[in-house]
Amino acid sequence: VTPALAGVALAVVVGGVLAVSARAPRSAVFGLLIVLVGSSFVAEPLPESLGLAARLVAAVLAGELLWISVRGVEFLTDGSRLGWPAEVLVAAAGGAVGYGSHGLGAPALGPVEAQVAGFALAALAIAPLLNGNDILRIGIGLNLLLAGVLLVAGALGGTWTPEELLVVAGLIAVVGGSVAAMVRATRSDGGLLELSAGMARARKPEAHPLDGR
Amino acid sequence: MTVTPYLVASLGFAALTWMVRGRREAYVASGVAGLVATLFLALLLDPAASISFGSIELAGSAYLRLFLLAATLVGIGLALSGLAGESRDHGAPVILATLGIGGLTLGLADPLAGVMAGSAAGAVSAVITVVPTGDRAGATAGIRGLRAVAIAAALGIGATAWIGRDLSDLQAQPVVVYGLAYLAMAGAVAIRFGAIPFHLWAARLTDVIPESALPVVTVLAAAPFAIVGAGWIEASTGSLLVDLGTERGLVLAVAVGSVVMAAIAALLQDELEHVVGYSIVGDAGVALLGLVALGPESGGAMLTWILLLVVGRAAFAAWAASVRASFGTGRISELYGWMTRAPILTAAFGLIVVAAIGVPGFAAFEARSLLVGRAVEGPLAPLVAIAVLAPLAYYGRLVSVGVGRPRYLGRGEDWRPNVEPVDLTAPLAWWRQTWQRNRRFAGSVVALALGLLAVATSAGAFGAAEASADAARARGAPVIASPTGDPGSEPASTLEPGGTD
Numbered sequence: 001v002t003p004a005l006a007g008v009a010l011a012v013v014v015g016g017v018l019a020v021s022a023r024a025p026r027s028a029v030f031g032l033l034i035v036l037v038g039s040s041f042v043a044e045p046l047p048e049s050l051g052l053a054a055r056l057v058a059a060v061l062a063g064e065l066l067w068i069s070v071r072g073v074e075f076l077t078d079g080s081r082l083g084w085p086a087e088v089l090v091a092a093a094g095g096a097v098g099y100g101s102h103g104l105g106a107p108a109l110g111p112v113e114a115q116v117a118g119f120a121l122a123a124l125a126i127a128p129l130l131n132g133n134d135i136l137r138i139g140i141g142l143n144l145l146l147a148g149v150l151l152v153a154g155a156l157g158g159t160w161t162p163e164e165l166l167v168v169a170g171l172i173a174v175v176g177g178s179v180a181a182m183v184r185a186t187r188s189d190g191g192l193l194e195l196s197a198g199m200a201r202a203r204k205p206e207a208h209p210l211d212g213r
Numbered sequence: 214m215t216v217t218p219y220l221v222a223s224l225g226f227a228a229l230t231w232m233v234r235g236r237r238e239a240y241v242a243s244g245v246a247g248l249v250a251t252l253f254l255a256l257l258l259d260p261a262a263s264i265s266f267g268s269i270e271l272a273g274s275a276y277l278r279l280f281l282l283a284a285t286l287v288g289i290g291l292a293l294s295g296l297a298g299e300s301r302d303h304g305a306p307v308i309l310a311t312l313g314i315g316g317l318t319l320g321l322a323d324p325l326a327g328v329m330a331g332s333a334a335g336a337v338s339a340v341i342t343v344v345p346t347g348d349r350a351g352a353t354a355g356i357r358g359l360r361a362v363a364i365a366a367a368l369g370i371g372a373t374a375w376i377g378r379d380l381s382d383l384q385a386q387p388v389v390v391y392g393l394a395y396l397a398m399a400g401a402v403a404i405r406f407g408a409i410p411f412h413l414w415a416a417r418l419t420d421v422i423p424e425s426a427l428p429v430v431t432v433l434a435a436a437p438f439a440i441v442g443a444g445w446i447e448a449s450t451g452s453l454l455v456d457l458g459t460e461r462g463l464v465l466a467v468a469v470g471s472v473v474m475a476a477i478a479a480l481l482q483d484e485l486e487h488v489v490g491y492s493i494v495g496d497a498g499v500a501l502l503g504l505v506a507l508g509p510e511s512g513g514a515m516l517t518w519i520l521l522l523v524v525g526r527a528a529f530a531a532w533a534a535s536v537r538a539s540f541g542t543g544r545i546s547e548l549y550g551w552m553t554r555a556p557i558l559t560a561a562f563g564l565i566v567v568a569a570i571g572v573p574g575f576a577a578f579e580a581r582s583l584l585v586g587r588a589v590e591g592p593l594a595p596l597v598a599i600a601v602l603a604p605l606a607y608y609g610r611l612v613s614v615g616v617g618r619p620r621y622l623g624r625g626e627d628w629r630p631n632v633e634p635v636d637l638t639a640p641l642a643w644w645r646q647t648w649q650r651n652r653r654f655a656g657s658v659v660a661l662a663l664g665l666l667a668v669a670t671s672a673g674a675f676g677a678a679e680a681s682a683d684a685a686r687a688r689g690a691p692v693i694a695s696p697t698g699d700p701g702s703e704p705a706s707t708l709e710p711g712g713t714d
Contacts, residue, residue: 104375105385122367129360138356142363149367153325153374163269167326167333174314174333175363181340182356185347195353 001113005044009117012038012151013095016124017087019140023079025070025193032140033063035121036172039147043159044111051165058169062143062176069180069187070136077136077193080127087124094123102155109158118151134193135186139179146175215262216271216320219254219281223313226250230306234344241296244305248289251312255281271320276516276684279675280440281316283520283666284433287527288312290663294425294531297656298538304341304426311338311434318437324445325373328401331438332366335359335405338434341426342418354421357414358430361404368401369442376449392460395450399464399504402442405435406497407490408471419490424534424543427486428527431493436519443503443515444688451507465505465588469597471498476603480610485533485543488607493526496569499581499601506587512685514580514587517678521577524670525568528663532561535656539628545611550619552612555628557657559615564664566608568671576673580681630654 015034022028036059040052047055080087098119102112121144128141150168154160160168186193226247233239258281263272288308295304314334321327339362342355372394383390400411407415415431422430450457475495479488500522503515537543539555552559571578581601589597631650636643648655670677 105390106378106380106383109378129364135352135356138360142360145363145367149370153370156374157325157378161268163267164323164326166266167269167321167329170314171329171333171336171366175336175359178336178340178359179356181343181347182352182359185343185352185355186349188347189349189352195349195356 002044002111005042005111005113008038008041009113012042012117012147013091013120013124016121016144016147017084017091019144020124020128020137021080021084021087023077025073025077025136026067028077028079028136028140029063029066029070032066032143033059035144035147036060036062036176039117039121039151042111042114042117042151043154044113045159047159047165048162051160051162051169054162054169055165055172058173058176061173062180065177065180066136066139066183069183073187073193078132078134079137081131082127090123090127091120095120097123098152098155104156108156110155112155114151115155118148118153118155121145121148121151124148133195135179135182135195136193138195139182143175143179146171214254214257214259215264216258216273216277216281216316217264219251219258220313220317220320222254223247223251223309223316227306227309227313230309231344234306240305244292244309245289247309248285248292248305251309252282252285252289255285268323269326270322271317272322273320274684274687275676275680277316277319279677279680280319280436280520280523281312282675283524283670284312284315284436286666287428287433287524287663290531290659290666291425291429291527294534294656294659295423297652297659298423298425298534304344304429307338307341307344308429308433310334311429315434315437318441321441324441324448325370325377327441328366328369328373328438328445331405331441332362332369334434334437335362335365335430338430341429342422350421354414354417357417361407361411361414365401365404365438368397368404369438372397372401373445388455388457391450391455392457395446395457396460396463398442398446399460399467399501402435402439402504403464403467403471403501405438406471406500407431407435407494408467408497408501409474409494410467410470412471412475412494415490415494416487419484419486424486424489424530424537427489428493428523428530431490431497432523432526435497436523439500440516440519440684440688443512444685446504447507447509447512447685448688461505464501468498468501468505468588469600471495471501472597473600473603476600476606479604479607483545485536485545488545488611489526489530489533492529492569492604492607493522495604496522496526499584502584502588506584508587509682509686511584511587512688513678513682514583516681516685517576517580517673518584520677520681521568521580521667521670524663525565525667528561528565528568528660528667531656531663532558532565532660535561535653535660538656539653545614547620548611548614549617550615552615553619555657557628557654557661561657561660561664562611562615564661564668568664568667569604569608570602571671575671576678577671580678628653628657 012035015031018031019028040055095116098115102115125141125145128137132138230243258278260273260275260278292305318327318330339355339358342351376394404411472495475491479491482488500518585598
């Protein structure tokens with residue numbers, strides 16, 4: 001275990017805990033931003049500068065779009081129903097599994113810290129994905145899941161090549177932007193970020209027979 | 214020409230169209246111009262041309278060209294169909310972005326990069342639920358679709374990263390490792406297609422987006438991901454001596470369950486958009502059979518079927534959208550007599566049914582038969598062979614309603630074109646007026662055109678079967694170190710942990 005790498009991985013997990021625990025939307029987005037930026041550096045050796053820069057730009061872009069989408073939001077997101085201490089334990093459990101299964105049955109080409117952080121993020125993502133009741137919380141959950149699985153992929157296959165990182169960057173930016181678009185659309189409808197209770201959109205008049213009844 | 218100009222144009226026009234979404238006319242003009250431009254670029258694509266960016270290769274192929282041509286035509290048709298439907302917003306920027314990233318997915322030779330790009334295509338397609346202006350219901354369906362995309366991405370990336378390295382020193386049972394990886398990728402493809410039991414997100418979509426937008430999310434964006442996933446499965450497990458019987462049985466159950474249950478659900482639904490949605494799920498079930506029946510021939514058949522899935526389901530969606538625009542209702546129970554009131558839609562429907570069911574000798578019919586024959590063995594085989602024809606039931610219901618005595622339908626607008634001489638003093642005003650008067654006609658013609666394209670695709674026109682077979686061979690070639698062993702040696706499932714060949 002490299003102390004510096006372990007420190008970055010720890011920061012990533014802390015960001016994940018903040019993202020799923022915070023009830024203030026901007027705090028949750030800030031936590032996610034820490035995850036997206038920090039996870040770029042959990043690699044041994046570090047990726048080449050071009051790929052790293054692309055991934056960082058994508059991470060900041062995704063975070064910025066989400067930040068803008070919740071600008072001026074006074075109402076709260078769901079946050080964790082269990083509270084941050086429980087989320088810390090969830091992350092610790094996930095991280096322990098990642099540490100114990102490094103390589104998943106075969107020699108790994110990447111650092112154990114990446115797999116620890118990846119499993120921790122994936123564990124943190126489960127509750128928002130399964131039980132999230134608002135758009136932002138589900139969006140944060142799926143971003144955490146993707147960040148986690150990308151970390152695990154790096155732990156198994158080693159440092160990403162610059163070209164692979166371009167594709168990774170595209171995925172991060174697109175997913176972040178898509179979630180931001182959903183949050184924005186929800187806000188345009190007024191009120192909270194909660195999911196729609198009745199899914200069916202009001203049908204337009206022409207959806208019904210005009211005559212003949 | 215390589216695929217790069219196509220990608221640049223589609224993504225560039227998508228961004229431009231998105232930026233001007235606040236101005237309706239600029240939005241429509243930019244979207245249509247982008248779709249037409251990408252169609253020309255798809256026509257100019259050289260199947261043999263490839264380009265490398267460092268370690269990433271963008272390879273052209275006949276199948277890539279065919280897929281992009283078909284998908285772009287479908288995109289144009291769906292965008293026009295959305296425009297023709299009154300009060301139905303269309304998603305040209307999302308269609309363009311989905312086409313571009315989908316093309317990137319198919320062009321990437323590396324499966325891990327392909328899975329990630331395919332996931333990005335799914336993520337961008339989900340935005341169609343909130344364009345050009347969204348609401349809570351649209352965002353709710355969209356975020357659920359996005360969740361499905363993310364879970365599928367996690368499964369796909371995890372599987373490719375797990376197996377995509379040297380496993381000659383594997384410390385676990387090969388059957389466990391390869392079995393789980395196979396299940397992860399097959400599950401990812403099933404989730405993306407909305408196969409039963411992973412269909413809830415797709416079912417919710419039908420409640421909030423117009424018929425013409427549905428295939429963008431569930432077919433257009435999912436197909437490239439499925440093609441990459443199928444190629445990866447073939448390359449990583451196809452040549453193994455590992456016995457994946459149980460895992461394949463599970464995927465077979467999902468595939469057959471989707472075919473049968475979707476046909477039943479479509480038969481019971483009263484709303485056309487739900488019928489379209491479940492028909493996509495059912496046809497996707499046939500495609501999933503390609504993940505069970507491993508081998509280059511099955512891979513080729515699956516790719517052929519996916520081409521039909523893209524075109525045929527888009528044609529059905531465009532038909533449903535046009536029916537709603539024409540008669541002011543999408544409820545089947547209120548559509549008695551639709552056939553007698555809409556000759557063009559009747560012809561389009563006939564073409565769609567012929568394309569979907571097929572006739573012996575059609576490429577899609579033969580592909581489906583091959584998939585069923587290779588995937589299912591024993592007494593179940595004849596039952597599955599009959600089950601894949603189950604869509605005849607809901608098509609039959611639509612016909613019986615269509616030829617029935619009109620109960621609720623008014624005469625509606627005239628189904629024929631209504632064009633007045635061009636007013637040279639105000640051509641734009643003339644064009645707007647003409648378009649407004651011919652929305653119904655335009656929607657019907659789009660459905661008819663897509664129906665014709667579907668029949669051509671089903672028949673194997675444009676060399677679809679050959680291109681699919683070549684693509685399957687190229688994608689399915691084993692590219693990784695794996696416990697393949699010599700032909701005839703002991704199956705790896707019986708090896709001790711850590712023991713490969």
